[in-house]
Amino acid sequence: MRTLYLTFKYGAILLWSSFVALPFLWALTTSFKTANGVTGGATYIPWLQYKPSLEGWKVLVRSGGQGIDIVQPYISSIIVTLSASIISMALGTLAAYGLARFTYKVGFVKNSDITFFFISQRIMPPIVLSIPFFLMLQFLGLLDSIPGLILVYVALLLPIATWVMVDFFSNVPKEMDEMAMIDGCTPVGAFLRVVLPNSIPGIVVGGLFCIIFGWNDFFFAFTLTFTKTQLLPVAVVALNSSVTPWWSLSASALVSVAPLVIIAFVVERFLSSGNLAGAIR
């Protein structure tokens, strides 16, 4: 009976893992094919069934003509995503601390209402914001530029950052802030020295959400840029031409996903090593 259960359990795990991993493996093998290799029937194993070539990968670094240079958009994406995430987390954490610790009341509007206003920004379909953002950036002269994109992404990522941190701060007892103040910290000092160090898991999670959302966004990268600045999702799509270049598409897909996968592995190790702050008894 137990062996049956074990086989079932590991069989299910294997099945699901294959289901998840196969697209990546497929992309991996495809990226090493040439045009012929892709169209001439399905082949899986390199060197045995087809001749692997680096053509798909070379295209990514060649600029003009045959290939699209993916290196520049890659770097732009990194700059934009990191900057927007850091700014959003910084502002969002401060806002969340205010919402979690102090009571606001303007008319009938209370803390929970304000928090909801923040989160509700993400309920809107992004397309609603496309024209307003376009016009705003045009007015500021920031269309098709990195600062402009950072500005827009901060607006999009701030609600996420605030939302994650408000929840986290409400789990840090207020008494700790008070104790820090009694021990000689100003309120800001209490925040920086006591509350923040105990909220690191929250900061990691919030930062992760921001990075993932920022990196993957296609819509605003598309509408708000033309030629000078290009972000990764748009550059990958631009690889398309009359003949769909499956090989370079696969290569670029893998390259786009790689940073997130690496970050996810690193963070998962950190989170599960027990660095989560314990609760006050």
Place this chain on the structure above:
Amino acid sequence: MKNFDIRIGGVPHLDDVSLEFKRGKLYTILGRTLSGKTTLLRTIAGLDTPQKGELTLHKKEFLSLPVWKRGVAMVYQQFINYPHLNVLANVTFPLKRAHVPKSEAKKRAREVLAKVGLSQLEKRRPRSLSGGQQQRVALARALAKQSDILLLDEPLVNLDYKLREQLREEFLNIFQGQDDAIVIYTTTEPGEAIQLGHELIVMDEGAVIQQGNPLEVFNSPSTIRCAEIINDPPMNILQGSIGGGDLNLRGKVTFPAPNHLKGLSDGPYLFGLQAADLYIGSDITGKVELSEISGSQTILHMRGGIGSFIVYEAGVHHHSIGSTIEIEIDKNRIYAFSVDGELICPPTITSGQGR
């Protein structure tokens, strides 16, 4: 003589309070939950602000100072420590904020940790310690500050019974060395209040209702409310009257008035009796409503002709609910209160009285 004067009003949950604390003394504030003890402490620390009044520490106006400048030390009832720092760092935290040089801070911290018995645990994190140890860390941190005012808000209430007893003894030793400080300790347990302090302050519903030497307050509570708070189990209050040299309880039991009450004028009174002054005997009868065992005594909740009352019985005995028992009253230990609840005459204290 450093004095700490409080004269405040306009704090929620706290009536106007006027108190004076002297340096080098340990004050215990006794009161039920929601009596305003915590609010008072928080006001002293600066976490709550009174609308009016003044707080003066030896001529220095306290109210204008924000929390972090007051130099007060406080221990909470929920063990509050900084989870991201180890024990030594926890204790040196306030010293570093006060710009004490690192080596001096560590030295002081180690001395204090030795005093509370935690020298071995310097490098540990608070969350890996037991409740009693965590509270000792909090206490060490408060002591290390060497502040003028040390506040303890029911620090032992979240610990088990045995640990509480042990720590109470240690507290007495620790506080001996605090000659300069004013120590204010709040509690809901009368026994703890009487055991610990030089001076006792009784609070109820936001107001100070009595203050003085613990034993004196215990033996002469100024009002019935105070008698209820300071006695555990609560003092029995029985309606009665004095007439013609006799003391009469609710019309059901009459006996000659005891000596210390002989001088009282005739009329209705409320008479108080501590549970320890009622025992198995033959004055009045009552039915057992509830029988509790506490330590090595039995506490009987009874109801009889004179009303409901509580009796302490030495030893552990079993009495079934509804059984009738005869109780004797120690007449020399009757308190006389006016119908309004004011103390008129306590029993005379003979040597060996008081718990």
